[in-house]
Amino acid sequence: MISNTVRFWLYVSLLIPSVICTLFAIIYLLINRTLRNVLTNHIIIIILSLSLISQVTYYPWMLYYYQYKGTWRRAQIFCLIWGYLDWCIYITQAILFAWATVERHILIFHDRWVSTKKKRFIIHYIPPLLILLYCFIFYFIFWFFPPCRNNFYNSDMLCLDPCITYNSTYSMYETFAHLILPALIIIVFSIALFVRVLVRKRRVHGTIEWRKHQKLAIQVLSISILYLVCLFPYALYCIMYVYKVRTKAFRDFEEYAEVLAYCMTLLLPFVCILSLPELRTKFIKILRLRCRTRRIGIETITVRPTTKN
Structure with a gap:
């Protein structure tokens, strides 16, 4: 049994640095022209943007709920919006990253498929857009206009119990x-990418192309892990x-799977x-500069002796 207090301190300890890192990553990926033009970074920007939306909306709401031990009366429309954002963003991120693992194969091994603007638009830009539209419209319909009556429980963190989830066809x-x-x-696709990159290594070992492919593979494998x-335990819970x-x-498994998902x-x-090596290097430089600035500021403080009048 994971108490509300434990959940509160776990989430609050992660939320603040997570928001800072999310803002840093999004801003740097957008303002740096080189990184902004890299096709593999586009899906990362979208996923991080969705993360930022969740971090500034329902994560603070969760903290408020846990802080006050679940005694929080909420309007039904608020419960609908909370539940919609919570579940929709979670699912959308998972599907987007699943597509990202597929797209990595295209960008690394079939770059001719995105060699023109038209091809890039069809293969690179259209799929994420369709995923976003599908997920947000799908859950908007079934959460706000279900063919049944939703249940609301203020004692639960997610105060909405969507009735559509009791439909076996929908749930499956x-x-x-x-x-x-x-x-x-x-x-x-993550395992396949790792294997294909290793095979390619034998052919182009030590070249710039190999190092580039290795970097892309490490990036997608890290996020895949x-x-x-975090995703598979909750998926297993849903099957059960x-x-x-x-x-x-x-x-008991439900509680731990839920915490991992959040x-x-x-x-x-x-x-x-x-x-991302570029982001990592820049972030470390900023941290070092900040620490150095604070150290210099402390060293330059002069203490003046007090004198009696």
Whole structure:
């Protein structure tokens, strides 16, 4: 059993540095023309932007809920918006990154597919746009205009219990299409990318092309590990829920899977910065400069002796 106090301090300890890292990563990727023009960074910018939306909306709401031990009466429309943002952003990020693992193969091994503006528009820009539209419209319809009556419980953190989740067809489709399938795609295509890059290494060992491919592979593998650690347990929980597994072990597993799922968004900016050499180097320089400035400021403080009048 994970108490509200433990959850509060866990999330609050991660949220503040996570917001700082997210803002740094997004701003630097956007203002740096070289990084902004790199196609592989575009999906990262979108995913980080979604993370920022969640970090400044429902994560502070979660902290407020845990701080006041769950005694928080909320309007139904607020519960709808909270639940919609929470679940929609979570699923959208997972599907977007699943596509990112597929796209890495195209950008590394089939770069001719994006050699012209038209090809780039169709293969690179259209898929993320369709994913965003699909997820946000899909959940908007089923959360705000369900074919049944939603339940609201102010005692729960997510005070909305969407009635559509009790529909077996909907639950099975959502679980497998939005959770299991993205997880499988991430696993298969990440491993395949790693293998293909190793095979390519034998042919172009030591060249600039190999180092570039290695960097892209490390980036996607790092984020893949985070997604799998945080996404797969919750996907497994959803499967158990669909098949009506209701045991004490299931309830305990649900709590830990939920905490991991919420930690994913908070840990993602750190992994992105560490996996992108340009971001990592810039971030370290800023930290060193800040520490040096503080040290110089402390050293230049002069203490004047007090005198009696």
